[in-house]
Amino acid sequence: MSRRAEPSERPDSLPRFHRLSKIEPILYLAPFLVGVIVFTLYPVIHVVFISLMEDYNYLTRAFSRFGLGNYISVLGNKYFIQALSNTFIYVLLVIPIATCIALAAANMLNQKLKLTGLFQTAYFLPMVTSVTAVGLAWRFMFNERIGIVNFLLSLVGIDPVGWLTKAEWSMPALVIYGIWNILPFTIILLLAGLQSVNPMFYTAARVDGSKGARIFFKITVPLLAPTIMLTTIVNTISAFKVFNELFPLFKGQAGPFYNLYTVVYFIYEQMSGKPRLGRAASAAMVLFAVILALTLIQLLIQRRWRGTGKG
Amino acid sequence: MSKTARAAIYAGLILGALIMVFPFYWMFVSAFKTTQEINRFPPTWLPGSLRFDNFAIAFQKSPFARYFLNSVIVTASCVVCTGFTTILGAFAFSRLKFPGREVIFSILLSLLMIPFEMVIITNYTTIIHLGLNDSLPALIAPFTSSIFYTYILRNFFMTVPDGLYHSARVDGASNWRFLWRILVPMARPSLVTIMLLNALVSWNSFMWPLIVIKTTANRTLPFGLYAFTTESGSNPELMMAASTVVVLPMIILFLFARKSIVNGVARGGMKG
Numbered sequence A: 001m002s003r004r005a006e007p008s009e010r011p012d013s014l015p016r017f018h019r020l021s022k023i024e025p026i027l028y029l030a031p032f033l034v035g036v037i038v039f040t041l042y043p044v045i046h047v048v049f050i051s052l053m054e055d056y057n058y059l060t061r062a063f064s065r066f067g068l069g070n071y072i073s074v075l076g077n078k079y080f081i082q083a084l085s086n087t088f089i090y091v092l093l094v095i096p097i098a099t100c101i102a103l104a105a106a107n108m109l110n111q112k113l114k115l116t117g118l119f120q121t122a123y124f125l126p127m128v129t130s131v132t133a134v135g136l137a138w139r140f141m142f143n144e145r146i147g148i149v150n151f152l153l154s155l156v157g158i159d160p161v162g163w164l165t166k167a168e169w170s171m172p173a174l175v176i177y178g179i180w181n182i183l184p185f186t187i188i189l190l191l192a193g194l195q196s197v198n199p200m201f202y203t204a205a206r207v208d209g210s211k212g213a214r215i216f217f218k219i220t221v222p223l224l225a226p227t228i229m230l231t232t233i234v235n236t237i238s239a240f241k242v243f244n245e246l247f248p249l250f251k252g253q254a255g256p257f258y259n260l261y262t263v264v265y266f267i268y269e270q271m272s273g274k275p276r277l278g279r280a281a282s283a284a285m286v287l288f289a290v291i292l293a294l295t296l297i298q299l300l301i302q303r304r305w306r307g308t309g310k311g
Numbered sequence B: 001m002s003k004t005a006r007a008a009i010y011a012g013l014i015l016g017a018l019i020m021v022f023p024f025y026w027m028f029v030s031a032f033k034t035t036q037e038i039n040r041f042p043p044t045w046l047p048g049s050l051r052f053d054n055f056a057i058a059f060q061k062s063p064f065a066r067y068f069l070n071s072v073i074v075t076a077s078c079v080v081c082t083g084f085t086t087i088l089g090a091f092a093f094s095r096l097k098f099p100g101r102e103v104i105f106s107i108l109l110s111l112l113m114i115p116f117e118m119v120i121i122t123n124y125t126t127i128i129h130l131g132l133n134d135s136l137p138a139l140i141a142p143f144t145s146s147i148f149y150t151y152i153l154r155n156f157f158m159t160v161p162d163g164l165y166h167s168a169r170v171d172g173a174s175n176w177r178f179l180w181r182i183l184v185p186m187a188r189p190s191l192v193t194i195m196l197l198n199a200l201v202s203w204n205s206f207m208w209p210l211i212v213i214k215t216t217a218n219r220t221l222p223f224g225l226y227a228f229t230t231e232s233g234s235n236p237e238l239m240m241a242a243s244t245v246v247v248l249p250m251i252i253l254f255l256f257a258r259k260s261i262v263n264g265v266a267r268g269g270m271k272g
Helices: A016-052 A069-075 A078-109 A116-128 A131-141 A148-155 A167-195 A199-207 A212-240 A263-271 A277-307 B003-030 B053-061 B064-094 B101-113 B116-129 B136-143 B147-159 B162-170 B175-186 B188-204 B207-212 B221-231 B236-266
Strands: none
Touching: A016 A069, A016 A277, A016 B064, A016 B101, A016 B116, A016 B136, A016 B147, A069 A078, A069 A277, A078 A116, A078 A167, A078 A212, A078 A263, A078 B003, A116 A167, A116 B003, A116 B236, A131 A167, A131 B003, A131 B221, A131 B236, A167 A212, A167 B003, A167 B236, A199 A212, A212 A277, A263 A277, A263 B116, A263 B207, A277 B101, A277 B116, B003 B236, B053 B064, B053 B236, B064 B136, B064 B147, B064 B175, B064 B188, B064 B221, B064 B236, B101 B147, B116 B136, B116 B207, B136 B207, B147 B188, B162 B175, B175 B188, B188 B236, B207 B221, B221 B236
C-alpha cells in the first residue's frame, strides 16, 4: 500500500508520523523561507515596480505616473552621471592594483617559511575590522597638517598634500584606502588558488632549471588565471558598491566638494531626508544591471573552466 | 630556495605586514596621546604616557556603552536566528523530500547575486509598515535567514552518508532528533565558520543602521562612531580611542578563530 495515495481518503487511520511527514518539510522550511520571501524575494520584484512609479509615496503607496520617468530623471541627473563615472574610475584603479599586490603577497605567503601564521594574521586583519573605524584611522593618517602620510612624504622632500581637502587628491585617498581594504580578501582567494596548484608543476619546472621569477610568470600565473579572473569579478562587484568608505574619510559627504558621488551613495542620498524611492529604485536597477552582467561573465568563466577540467 | 631569495621574501613579507598593520598601530598609539602630543609635527611613534583618559572622555561625550550593548544584542540575535533558520533550511533541502525541492533551491541560488543595496529600498518601507522603524528589531528582522549560509550547510549535510540517516530513522529517531543529535554535531566546523562570518558582517554593518535608526539610543557601534566624529568635534585622540573600542572585539575574535574565518572567506563567504 502506498502512503501517497491513501491520506486524503482515510487520514484518521494513518499513523501520526505519516501525517506529519507531509507537512514536516514545510515546518522545517518556514522560518528560513519567511525571511527570504519578505526581505529578499518580494523586495526584488517590488523594487522593479517602485522604479517605474513616479513620485511614489511609501506611506500611502500612491504615485503620479507609471513609466520610465524615474530612469530618465536619474540618467539625466548630473550627480548620477558623476557617480557612475567615479565608481568606474574607482573600480578601474583599485582592482588591477590590488590584484597585482595581492598576487605578489599570496605568492610570498605560499612559500614554506616560518611564521606564516603571524604574517597571515597581519595581512588579513583589515578584513574583520569595521570600515568606519579603520577609515577614521586613515582619515587621521591623511591629515594635511599632522598626518603621518605627509610626514613620510616630507622625508623625501614632498610638500604637504591635501588628501582629504582638495578635490583632485580625494579620489587617490579613497583609492589607497580602498586597495588596503580589499587586499586581505583578494590575498585569501588567490592563496587558496595557489594552494590547489599541483606541486608537480613546480618540481618539473625546477628539474628543467627554471628560476623563481620565471616559474612565477610562466607557471604560477597561467595556472592561476581562472582564480585571478574570478577574484577580479567578485572584487569588481564589491568595489562597485563603494559607499561605507566615504563616511569616515569625508565626514559623511561624498568627497570634500561633493565631487566623489558613487552609485550607492547616490541611492543612499535619494533615500535619506525626503525620500525619493522611485529614483533610488531606478538607480538601484542600474547598479543591478552592472552586477548582473558581471555575474554572467563569472558564470561563463566558471563553466568554461570546469569544461576544460582545470578546476 | 637560495638564501638570498629567502631573505628577499622575508623582507617583502615584513614590509607588507607593516603596511597592513600600521593603521591599527597608529589607531592604538594615538588613542593614548594627549591633545598637545597628537598635534605635534613630526608625530611621535610612541605615546608619551599610557593615559586611559581619552577612553573615559569619549565614553562620557557619547553613549558608547549603550552602542556597544546594542551591537552585542543585534549581532547575537542575528547569529542565533540565522543559525537556527539555516540549520532547519539546510536539513530540509538536503534530507527531506518534497515536490519542487530542486526548483525552489535553484531559484534561491539565483537570488544570491542580488545586491543588498537593491532590496534595501523595499526593506525600508517594509520595516516602516511593520512599525519597526528606528528600533533594534529593525536591525535584526531582515537578517534572520541567509541563502548563502544555507547553501554552504546544505552542501555539508549532503556529504553525510544516507546510510546514517536511514539507520537512525529505523532505530526510531525522528528527523528532529537526527538533525540535532547527529547532523549538527557533525557539522560543527561548518557551523562555527558560518556563525563567525555572520557575526563579523553584523558587527560591522553600517548602511542599514544609517537608514533605519534615528534615535541616539538605538545606534550600533559603527554608526555611533561615525556620528561621534560629526557631533562631538573631531579631536583625533578621542576618535582613535573610540575606534579602538569598535575594532578590538573583532581583532580578538580573529586572533582566536583565524583559521575558521579564513577558510570561510576562501569559500566566498564574505563579499560579492
